[in-house]
Amino acid sequence: LGHEGSERNYYAVAFAIVGAFVFSMARRIQRIVNMEAFIGVLYIFSLAGSILILDRTPHGMEEFKAILNGNILWVTPPDLLKTFILYAAIGLLHLVFRKKFFALSYEESNGPFWEFLFFLSFAFVLVGSVQLAGILQVFSFLVIPALIGRLYTRDPVKILVGGWGIGLIASMVGISLSYKLDLPTAPLIVASLSIAFFFLLVIRAWRGGAVG
Template identity: 35%
Template sequence: MDGLDVSILGPAFIAGLLVLITHVPLGQEVLKRGIIFIDLAIAQIAGLGVIAASRLGFETHGWEVQIIAIGSALLGAWGLSLLEKHQAKIQEALIGIFFILAATGSILLLADNPHGGEQLKALLVGQILWLTWAQLMPLTLITGLIALLWFLFQHNRRIVFYLVFAVAVTSSVQLVGVYLVFASLIIPALGSRGIRKSLIVGYGIGALGYGLGLILSSVLDLPSGAVIVWMIAIIALLPGFFIKYTIKGTLPFSQ
């Protein structure tokens, strides 16, 4: 229980809530569009931009790296928007190709780096427990801007979807990692699908998953990102299976 340090868990939990503010509604939109792996692809493309910028000698958290990462994600989002328009039937397969190219590109760029394994792990799993209050300020500003754009254009979201998605994923992947970005986008949206007030339910699933995940990972001394992913999944999916097999209802995400 000595691991429950509020000065460490506090910024991590707030970071999770900030990520959820934008990722839950975006995840619901992703499910509606049927392009489940777009977030993984764009997150990996943004990560490739970060790694490429680092190889060019820029400071990891410098503004140059952020510009390159966002630029990479926007370019990837623009390409994926063209796929939706011109190659809708094979869009999901092409998104998968985008992801694997960006992932293997990152491996190639880090091949001769003695710390490449650690850098790649940080990109995938994230380092949420190491976040400080100061690091949350840029994420807070970006989250507010994204949320404003998203709800202002709620009747014509096609215009802003890819732009907002690229910026949201880029800002969060560098803090919490690719795995948590995917979990925050898809699992709460899936667990709340078909339920009244699905957005509120999705936020609740995500917040509870982050909170319990951080506590368990601290108590059990396990990687926080991985534990949070598992907790979000358990909270989102187990009630549906329980209802299906004990009350003979339907899964909340099968509608």
């Protein structure tokens, strides 16, 4: 099992590097194809490829379910320590080169090297996170808290702090409901985040006005 786990990690890292390279080149094709559509096709292709690969393994569907939902209730202290070290290292990288990375978003400059480095660091975070929390939770936490923050402000710090708060509350609600209702934890956390987004979106649309 240990050998199989290590082999899966190597494959995950290899595909992460390939994915980082593809995304770093994506800006060059956005003139001829919608970027959101391109990312959607790439995501669907990756998901289909995962199903095809896992279909040939003895426990394919169990593996696929684990990839989607993760095993967050079975995370051990060593798992948390490794994840903390990974996040801290990548956080330090982004702190040191924050001006370069911000320029990618706001100025669309700095060239392919910095784009590749950004997406590579992002890919390593995904690899480490998906193994613990699963695809559903990881992508929900990547997208939904930031979307909620941007409903009310454009200040990056406020968006970050607000996202942390929403994520923490949604996690506590999801875990509590999972315990009380005996339902899978990951989907309930994702559902809690999604409901919070839709609720706050309705309030924001009803109130109107400019975003601060």
